[in-house]
Amino acid sequence: MADIHEENTYFCLKQSEIMTAKERIEQLRAELHRHNHNYYVSNSPEVSDLEFDKMLKELQELEDQYPEYYDENSPTMRVGSDINKNFTQVAHKYPMLSLGNTYSESEVTDFYERVRKSLNEDFEICCEIKYDGTSISLTYIDGKLVRAVTRGDGEKGDDVTDNVKTIKTIPLVLHGNDYPQEFEIRGEILMPWSVFEELNQEKEAREEPLFANPRNAASGTLKLQNSSVVASRKLDAYLYYLLGDKLPCDGHFENLQVAQKWGFKISDAVRKCKTLQEVFDFINYWDVERKNLPVACDGIVLKVNSLRHQNTLGYTAKSPRWAIAYKFQAEQALTRLNQVTYQVGRTGAVTPVANLDPVQLSGTIVKRASLHNADIIEGLDLHIGDMVYVEKGGEIIPKITGVDIKSRFMIGDKVEFISNCPECGSNLVRYEGEAAHYCPNENACPPQIKGKIEHFISRKAMNIDGLGPETVDLFYNQGLISNPADLYDLTADQIKGLERMGEKSAENIIASLQASKEVPFERVIFALGIRFVGATVAKKIAKAFASIEELEQATLETLVQVDEIGEKIGQSIVNYFADEKNILLVNRLKEVGLQFTRSEEHEQVSDKLNGLSIVISGVFVHHSRDEYKSMIEQNGGKNVGSISSKTSFILAGDNIGPSKLEKATKLGIRIISEEEFLKLIL
Template sequence: MTKRKKAIDPAVRVEDLRELIRRYEHAYYVLDQPEVSDSEYDTLFLELRRIEEERPDLVSSDSPTQRVSGEASDQFAKVRHRSPMLSLQNAFDEAEIRAFDKRVRGAVGDKVVYCAELKIDGLAISLTYGKGRLQRAATRGDGTIGEDVTANVRTIRSVPLAVSPAKGLPDVFEVRGEVYFPIAGFERLNREMEAAGKARFVNPRNTAAGSVRQIDPNVTAGRDLQTFMYTLDPGGPARSQWDVLNTLDSMGFRVNKNRRRLDSIDEVIDYHAEWQRRRHELEYEIDGMVVKVDGFAQQLELGFVARSPRWAIAFKYAPEQAETVVEEIACYVGRTGVLTPVAHVKPVIVGGVTIRNVTMHNEAQVNEKGVYVGARVVIHRAGDVIPEIVSVKKPKPGWKMPTRCPVCGGEVVREEPYIAHRCINPFCGAQRLERLRHFAAVMDIEGLGYATLTQLIDRGVVEDPSDLYRMSKDQVIQLEGFADRSAQNLVDRIAASRQPDLWRFLFALGIPQVGEATAQLLAADFSSIDPLRAAT
């Protein structure tokens, strides 16, 4: 007689699933140490969502499925912070930070320890928890009154919906920090905007702020925002800023690991200089360092002036700029046919990097800034990463996109309401090359760069991605730069990409309007290619 499988109580199963999913989300979004594959996570998430749909009585507000409520709001309610969210005074050079140190020591004596944290270029946010559950998220606003953005902030995966409060905290407490847009995610979003023929976003900081204030929480959820938290109000068991950061970390919040306790202002200056050199290693933008007197007793003694604490200061980095001349404005064709104007400038060093090309994105931006051949322009690196023309000495609008594609000679049109100009020739060689390069990059096929793909296209070996999987070692070995072993390695790497995750495959195809985030949503909903085909 076959033994019957014991039925699992749905109420027990949903709690088990929530605990597992929270653990995996914390490992992935907070610790940056994934414990399971995307497909395993998706399977658990879909099981939880199915049970909750069948048993609505089991749904709880802190369930991982409830991050996106799907409910649009036509306004953001005004909310009062538990205590004011203060602004910081700034120091821009060594003399000013030493003056700050002198004021501190003059008030509390020479025995001072500083806590130094990287200053994230993002949006200040306040999270209110009641009995361990997220009750409200609010923007800084004017420091006293902010806007309620709870529905949107709930969608940010590194924000815990429920925590185990540290011993000594009251039932209701606030956690404060910064919401920011990782550089890689920001650049990915702009590629998607360009592919859709829409204007690019200007910088990660403004885009993060706009993402948090979206009417539709689903838009925020698709933006892949991140957080760093640094304030606990009240401090509970903490007796210093260093204690606060460790307490937040132990409660499951995302806390920046790049922090240090320093015993002198000389150490502060050295640490500041270290990160000025290393800031390009980070996956987010910083615009300086926040320096705080570490001990709460000394903070209390120092007090406040106007709306700023006397015990903290922002030690900022001055943006580096340089002047040069525009030598040419050339247009490059992307995989969707969008033409992007690029200003070729006389080489100039900005922030230790030689700049020769500055992307202008579209005709409207060129003319808004008044850029033209021969113009003297001031360049800086946005976020100290992306070269940008910030001003033109004698601006002159009137530059026009070419009416013919610079690669294939096909017709170039602007399709309303989009801002981009597009080559509408489906056989354009530039588009084919960019589509293949996009496919190879998304599928993580190492060795399929522009030089190799150009040779394959010129020899008639490859026209679309499917041709890559029919390519033989003998065909590869005939290419310049390949020998027997390297040819076999490339063929093997292509073969290894034959069974990708569904989202990766959809994204790699370069379908208009289907970027990485949309591809992941489709994959989560349809699970495999067959239901997706049936839906279309």
């Protein structure tokens, strides 16, 4: 066996075989590249930070041990990237490096001792909460915010200035006058727990994939093209590091106190420590107290306080030697798996749910946890009666992360994903490239029928007051409705005697149904519940097709020519209108008077702006911003929320944003006034 090891053979404890060091290195690189993409680009991580860091650390150790397998593109050579090609990239004046992670007090002690030996003089450690959001760098000149850039790949990032300006806790103009003429301040953009929960509830109701945690939600929000949507998400921000040539103090802690006076939101949970014990006291306090914070926190950051000391300690290729992050362990509980049940959603997607012995986790009692899909179940090798480890993904969504194999003594049946729909008995199908199983019986499976009706009446669709899931369930069970068109056959006399339904409630529902006949074409398209057709795509469809008849006759080739419609959405639309039951539903909805043609305000009156992407900024005199947006669409143009090299021109009113003006000048983008625009479309 000694000879085998001398031939660079590596034993991987998680594998059932012995593999060479080179094979393990290549395996780790492939996995980490995939996880990097999921984390930074797709915003859908599959593993925890701890699991990722363990793999990265193992790879680093192997690369150090076997330098002959050096690869300049190894995941150890990068800090990840969240760059989005839809935004302009800006080089960082000071690189935004990542911090080294630790998970134990012994590693914190090692860091402290390295600093002590390197400095050989007294030093202080500034302890801060490690907020779990998305990093941002803000540049101020003459007391005004001029640029906001994401971390990106550490060397350059995306310019998201317009979106950041919607965050009310970030000052656009500073207080006082004692700030440097130009400086940079870095921090974390965060989505509060309350906003995150509300957003996920909305996504769940639409059967869309949920955000895994507030960090992903904040990151995804910051990259939206529509800054008004960003504003509606109520993002927050904490700032934690000041950079520049003429900073007020040598102490990092002291600079933060000054920055707070300038108007920046600086956390109150910052402490300057003189001893290692004080550092541990801070860590232990916040390991418990973090659960009471309004935003996500996943650890503590330790920084050598003196900037002079920071310069002495310097940097490695990827991180500063004067700072480190201590990551909290995710709170975990062990409980028994009693049963796996299955839920069917509006689209027919079947979701397995683990039913557990009640257990307290992160301040709440957990009885159920999603198992997501068949692949997750198979990977966990679950058996009924297993003792399972449960964590809260992002401290919110319960998930099973493992099985305590040692506790297996009376093993129950192995959990096998079902092959038939639990509601209607139909054989389930799994489409190529998808993880979920679906019930194809969409017109006779009760949860799908009720789900489609609930979608139809929702606020962004037909917006029918007085109806909700409980009412839909009641009407369905009474045999009054089996599809959305049946709603318009209801009478007040039919429903006023039902449970929880008085005469006034019945009259309000009927009145609301009557009012919904004025809902515009694009919202009616959305209300139909065509798979993959969300509210935005429905608007694009209504712009491209003047009537439902045109849409019914559209070929896949025609559909994919429409902005934001690819082959997947196009094929779904074709399939929808190929089903005779759907044509019958649409015809019934036509007969009751729903809007199945584009209204005049949405008609394209000319093609004078065809192919042009236009940004609107400022305050206008002759028309409102919404009116100008309609004019742009009516003349074939496209409204966009942020400036890029693809922007055709800016329609500018008074008080155009200075960052937009600066960016337009830099990119050579034309700026036209209201009067010029109105002449252009005449």
